[in-house]
Amino acid sequence: xxxVVLGLQWGDExxxxxxxxxxxxxxxxxxFQGGPNAGHSLEFGGNKYVLNTIxxxxxxxxxxxxxxxxxxxxxVQLKKEIEKASATGVDISKNLYISQKxxxxxxxxxxxxxxxxxxxxxxxxxxxxxxxxxxxxxKIGRSGLRIGDILSPDFNKKYRNAANIHCELLxxxxxxxxxxxxEPAFFEAVEYIKQFKIINSEYxxxxxxxxxxxxxxxxxxGTLLDIDFGSYPFVTSSNTITGGACSGLGIAPQxxxxxxxxxxxxxxxxxxxxxxxxxxxxxGEMLRKLGHEFGATTGRPRRTGWLDLPTLRYAIxxxxxxxxxxxxxxxxxxxxxxxxxxxxxxxxxxxxxxPFSLQDVNAxxxxxxxxxxxxxxxKIRTYxxxxxxxxxxxxxxxxxxxxxxxxxxxxxxxxETIRR
Ligand code: IMP
Numbered sequence: 499x500x501x502v503v504l505g506l507q508w509g510d511e512x513x514x515x516x517x518x519x520x521x522x523x524x525x526x527x528x529x530f531q532g533g534p535n536a537g538h539s540l541e542f543g544g545n546k547y548v549l550n551t552i553x554x555x556x557x558x559x560x561x562x563x564x565x566x567x568x569x570x571x572x573x574v575q576l577k578k579e580i581e582k583a584s585a586t587g588v589d590i591s592k593n594l595y596i597s598q599k600x601x602x603x604x605x606x607x608x609x610x611x612x613x614x615x616x617x618x619x620x621x622x623x624x625x626x627x628x629x630x631x632x633x634x635x636x637k638i639g640r641s642g643l644r645i646g647d648i649l650s651p652d653f654n655k656k657y658r659n660a661a662n663i664h665c666e667l668l669x670x671x672x673x674x675x676x677x678x679x680x681e682p683a684f685f686e687a688v689e690y691i692k693q694f695k696i697i698n699s700e701y702x703x704x705x706x707x708x709x710x711x712x713x714x715x716x717x718x719x720g721t722l723l724d725i726d727f728g729s730y731p732f733v734t735s736s737n738t739i740t741g742g743a744c745s746g747l748g749i750a751p752q753x754x755x756x757x758x759x760x761x762x763x764x765x766x767x768x769x770x771x772x773x774x775x776x777x778x779x780x781x782g783e784m785l786r787k788l789g790h791e792f793g794a795t796t797g798r799p800r801r802t803g804w805l806d807l808p809t810l811r812y813a814i815x816x817x818x819x820x821x822x823x824x825x826x827x828x829x830x831x832x833x834x835x836x837x838x839x840x841x842x843x844x845x846x847x848x849x850x851x852x853p854f855s856l857q858d859v860n861a862x863x864x865x866x867x868x869x870x871x872x873x874x875x876x877k878i879r880t881y882x883x884x885x886x887x888x889x890x891x892x893x894x895x896x897x898x899x900x901x902x903x904x905x906x907x908x909x910x911x912x913x914e915t916i917r918r
Contacts, residue, residue, distance in 0.1 A: 500707065501756040502743045504717030506813035508767040510793070510800065511760040512825035512907060514538025517554035517716050519905075519915050520758070525711040526562040527555030528703065530746030531736035532718030533570035533603060533633070534579075535626040537794025541910040547583070548794050551576050553716050556583055556593060562706070564699055566715075567599035568736065568746020570633045571645060572608075573687035580694075596691070597699035598646030604657065605680035606664035607632040613673035623732055624769025626795050634735035636660070645696055648688050700748025707753055715743040715754075721813035729856050732771025740817045759819035759901075761810055763827045766800040768793045772856035774863045775803035775839045789829040804837040804865065807898050812852045814901055822899070825907040827888065828914075833870040836891055839863035840898055866894070876909035881918050 503520065505511040518540045521527060534550035540557065541547075547557070551571055555561035565571060580590050607629030614631070615622045625631060636642035643660055647653055661677070668675055706713060717738055722728050724738045736742060740757050743749065764785055767773045777785065782802040785791065791800035813819070830836050841850050842861040853859050871885035878884055884892075884906075896903055906916040 499755050500713045500715055500743070500749055500753045501758065502715045502717065502740050502754060502817075503758040503760065504738060504740065504817060505720030506722075506759045506761040506810055506817070506819070507720045507765055508722045508773075509536075509718075509720040510766055510768070510791075511720060511762050512539075512910075513717065513760055514540045514549060514554045515907065515910060515912070516758070516760055516823055516825065516905070517714065518542070518557065519912055520714060521555040521558045521561055523712065524555065524561065524714040526564060526703075526706055526713040527553040527716055528564035528566050528713060528747055529553045529569050529716050529718065530566045530743045531568040531738060532734065533628060533630050534572050534575040535628045535630045535734060535795060536718035538718070539794050539910070542912045545586075546910075547586070549583070550579055550795065552579050552583060552590075552594065555714070555716075556590065557586070557588060559588075559593075561593060563594050564703065564747075565594070565596045565600055566699055566703075566747040567597040568742060569597070570601045570603050570630060570637075571596065572603035572629065573648075573691050574605075574683050575603075575628070577687040577690045591694060595695045595697050595699065595702065596645055598644060598649075598696050599699070600645045601633055601637045602643045602645060602647070603629040603633045604643065604660060604664070605677065605684050606661045606668070607636070608680075609668055609673065609675050610664050613668055613671045616673070617671055622770065624771075626769075626793075628795070631735045632664070645691075648692060649696065653688070703747050703749055707749065715747060715749075717742065721816060722809055724816075727812075727816055729771045732769065732857070756820045757818050758821045758823055759814060759817055760823045760825060761805075761813075762825050763805060763830050764789070765803045765806050766791050768796070768798050768800050772861075773801055773803055774842060774856065774861045775806045776801055777803045781833075784833070785829065788832070789826055804839055804863070805895070806863065807838060807840045807895070808842055808850050808852060811850065811899055814899055819901055821905075822896075822901050822903040823905040823907065824892070824895075824903050827906055828875040828908045830870065831875055832872055836868045836870050837865040838868065838891070838895065839865050868894070876914050878908060879916055881906065881916055884916070
């Protein structure tokens, strides 16, 4: 059976930690979309690790970790990540499996990403510049290269053909670049990853399901960055919703049981695009400071704001969430008042629905105010020990969205977790 864990907001909900906490219950963790635009942070034993492409189960010795066909892989990034994780004593070669159908991010994809964003000027998406969009464009355009291609004797030729097309585009955009700065590291990394298990992952995953193994499908980014349902065009280039786990791993929908949806007790966003509850003021500054809201991949300061229930309900609906997990509740400690947006006013009409284009309408958030709470929540392990004001706030949220919040994370460490 397969359970799915994914983010319900604009990414950075704390998925890495939650997957790490859930992993002891699973035999397998499999990433199904995205690429090194993700930055999944894990903390244990006083150390912090950031994973970009490797699934978050890698630090558990018993766990098989699969990079699925829906993921886009940059060999240079993956090599760096493997080397860092290996330095902690983990045997990556034993537990890491890479789908031969995962698409390759080429150095020229990264350059095209940079050139396209530069051309958009003030309308840029605010991409992580990891080559994600150009790689998925080539996948859909049927001209991409896949991990399996690196084992072909013709790989260099295939690479050159693809790179030439990208170079024509870069030249037409007047973008300056020097391939010699990028290609040696790329080919070195391609050779390096050949030593790992490159597999027909759809058969591998389905055999594991037949053997009764428990699989956790790990999403990246968040539902509001989904290519179909996110705030288009300010989105990433893959399906970040539960459906993405089927196409990104080759599993049939009936195998999916639980869907863990993760949301932060407030909202953040990196990059451009609509954000109705954004607080561009002292409150937002305080959320950023207390929540250490700086991108795990790019280091960019994250935009911050109050919890937004219309988008949360939308994300729960799209994903079929069965279990909710609330992270970073500890960050709200110390605010005199905590606000929750439970609906919008658009053109004088109150609504719970997300309009076609959030950026083209003025969706005014309508808030409910709750008295805040104080004190360090990170040492609390039992729900009933949490401040009463916090529990009132949480019951209101649960009542509004109709799904129980089963896990509350009160700090970055594995241990700082309350299960109900
Ligand atoms: P891309 O996925 O790098 O093309 O970036 C597209 C948009 O998604 C930008 O606004 C990025 O900031 C955002 N984004 C991509 N990956 C993540 C993530 O893992 N967390 C949060 N935002 C992300």
